[in-house]
Amino acid sequence: MANNQKYALVTGATNGIGYELAKQFAQNQYNLLIVARSQEELDKTASEFKQQFGTEVVTIAKDLSLRESPFEVCNEIKAKGIQVDALVNNAGQGQYGEFVDTDINRELEIVDLNIGAYLILTKYFLREMVARNEGKVLNVSSVGSEIPGPLQAVYHATKAFVTSFSEAIRNETKNTNVTVTALLPGPTDTDFFHKADMEDAKMVKEGSKSDPATVAKDGYEGLMAGKDKVVSGLKNKVMAAAGNILPDNVVAEGMHQQAKPSDK
Template sequence: MSNQKYTLITGATSGIGLELTKLFAQDKYNLVLVARGQDELEKMATDLKSQYGVEVTTIAKDLFKRESPFEVYQEVKDKGIAINVLVNDAGQGQYGAFTETDVNRELDIIQLNVGAYVVLTKCFLKEMVARNEGKILNVSSIGGEMPGPLQSVYHATKAFVTSFSEAVNNEIKDTQVSITLLEPGVTNTDFFHKASQEEAKGVKEGSKADPAEVAKDGFEGLMAGKDKVISGFKNKAMVAASQVVPDSMVAENMHKMMEPTNKNEE
C-alpha cells in the first residue's frame, strides 16, 4: 500500500523550498510541488521519485497572478489529494528607495508574499480543521519583526505573514492542526539576485545562512508543533534586540546595513 501522506510546497524548485522538499521526501511524504517552471518541476519530480520512491505531482503556476492559488487548490481537489502539510515558501522582494521602485512589481510581490499565503492557507486549513489533522509552515523572515528601509514592501509583507500566522494559530489552538512560522535571516539563495539586492552591504559583506540548515530548523519545528522558529543564533539575537530598541533606531540600523556597498564611491 502506498504512503498517502502529502505535502504541498510552493517555491519548491530553489532555496529553502528546495531543501524542504528533500526533507519531506526523505520522511516519505508524497509531494505536490508548485513553481512557475514546468521543465524544472518535471526534472525535480523525476529525481525525487527515483531517489526517495515517493509520488510527486507538479503544478506549474505563476503565483503573481491573483487567480493562481485558487487554481492550485482546485487542481489538488480534482486529483483527489488530501494535503497533510502545506508549506507556503514562495516569496520575492524588491530593493531600492520606495520613491524609485516599480509599484507594479511591488503589487506582484504583495500578491505572491501575502495573497497566495492567505488563499492557500484558507483553502487547505478548512480541510485540515474538518479532519482535525494537519500542519502548515509559513515561511516569513526576521524582516517581518522590524522595519526595512530599501526593502520596505518586502518587510511589510513578512510582517503580515508573521501577524497573520500567529493570529490564525490562536484561532485553531483547540484542534490537532498547527501553524508554524519560520523566520530566517539573510540566506544563501537566489532571492537577492531576483530582488536586485546583491550589492547591499548586509548581503555582500555579511554571512549568509545555508538554506539546508534553515530548512532543517523549519522542518523540525513544524514536526514538533512549534509556533515560531527563528533560524540561527545571530538572527534570534537581532530580533530580541529589535524588540527593546525604538523602531526608529532599528530602521536606521537596517538602512545602514542595506545601503549599496559602492555608495561612497559614486
Template sequence: MANDKKYALITGGTSGIGLELAKLFAQEGFNLVLVARDFSDLQAISAEFKHQFNIDVTTIEKDLSKKEAPFEVCEEIRSKNIQIDILVNNAGQGAYGKFSETDVNRELEIIQLNIAAYVVLTKYFLKDMLSRNEGRILNVASIAGKMPGPWQSVYHGTKAFVVSWTEAILQEIKDTNITITTLLPGATATDFFHKADMEESTLVQKGDLADPAEVAKDGYKALMAGEHKIVSGWKNKAQVVMSNILPDKAVLEMSEKQNKPA
C-alpha cells in the same frame, strides 16, 4: 505503496529553502506536490525525487504572483483528489530600492505572492484540515517581518503581515489538533537577492548568508514538533531580540545600514 503516504504541498519548491524542505519531506517518505513557475525545474526535481525516494511527486506550474493562480492550484489539487496533510507556504520575492523609485506593478505582484497566495492556500487547506482535525502548516516569513526595512519596505511589510496573521489564526484554532508554524530566517544564500536586484546591498556584499539547508532543517523540526514560531540561526535570534529592545529609530538605522548599497 507510495500512494498511501501523506502529502506535503510546497510552494517555491524547486529552489532555495523550498527545495531543501522538499528534500527533507521526501527523505521521510512524504509524497509531494510542488508548485513553481519553471516547468523544466519542476520536471527535473520530480524525476530525481521519484527515483531517489520512491515517492509520488505532483507538479503544478503556476506563477503565484498572479491573482488567479493560487485558486487554480487549489482546484487542480481538488480535481486530482489529493489530500494535503502538510501545507508549506514558502514562495516569496522582494524588490530593492527606495520606495519612491521602485516599480509599483512589481510591488503589487510581490504583495500577491508574499501575502495573497498564503491567504488563499491557507484558507482552503485549513478548512480541509479542520474537517479532519488533523494537519500542519508551515508559513515561511522572515526576521524582516519583525522590523521595518528601508530599501526593502514592501518586502518587510509583507513578512510583517505573515507573522501577525499567522499568530491570529493560531489563536483561533488553539482548541484543535492543527498546528501552524512560522519560520523566520535571516538573509539566506538563495536566488532571492538576484531576483530582487539586491546584489549591491551591504548585506549581500558582506556575504554573511545562512545555508538554506540549515534553515530548512530548523523549519522542518519546528513544524513536526508543533512549535508556533522558530527564528533560524543564533545571529538572527539576537537581531530579533535587539529589535525588540532598541528604540525604533535605532532599529531603522540598523536595518537601513544592512539594506542600502555597499
C-alpha cells in the same frame, strides 16, 4: 502507491529554502505536490526526488503572483482527490530600492505573491485540516518581519503580515490537532537577492548568509514539533530580539545602513 502516505504541498519548491523544505518532506516519507513557475525546473526537481527518495511527486506550474493562480492550484489538487497533510507556503520575492523609486506594479505583484497566495492556500487547506482535525501549516516568513526594512520596505511589510497572520490563526485553531508554524530565516544563500536586484547591498556582499538546507531542517523540525515560531540561526535570533527591544527608528536606521550598497 500506498494510500496511507501523506502529502506535503510546497510552493516555490524548485530552489532555495523551498527546494530544501520539499527535500526534508521527501526524505521523511511524504509524497509531494510542488508548485513553481517553471515546468522544466519542476520536472527536474520531481525526477530527482523520485529517484533519490522513491517518493510520489505531483508538479503544478503556476505563477502564484497572479490572483487566480492559487485558486487554480486548490482546484487542481481537489480534482486529483489528494489530501494535503502539510501545507508549506514558501514562494516569495522582494524588490530593492527606495520606495519613491521602485515600481508599484512589481510591488503589487510581490504583495499578491507574498500575502495573497499565502492567504488563499491557507484558507482552502486549513478549512480541510480543521474539518478532519489534523494537519500542519508552515508559513515561511522572515526575520525581517520583526523589523522595519528600509530599501526593502514592501518585502519586510509583507513578511510582518505573514508572521502576524500565522500567530493569529494558530490561536484560532489551538483547540484542534492542527498546528501553524512560522519560519523566520535571516539572509540565506539563495537567488532571492539576485531576483530582488540586491546583490550589491552591504548585508549581501559582506554579511554571512545561512545555508538553505540548515534553515529548512530547522523549519521542518519546528513544524513537526508544533512550534509557533522558528527563528533559524543564532545571529538571526539576536536580530529578532533586537527588533523587539530597541526603538523602531534605531532598528530601521541600522537596517538601512546594512541594506545600502557596500561601496557607499
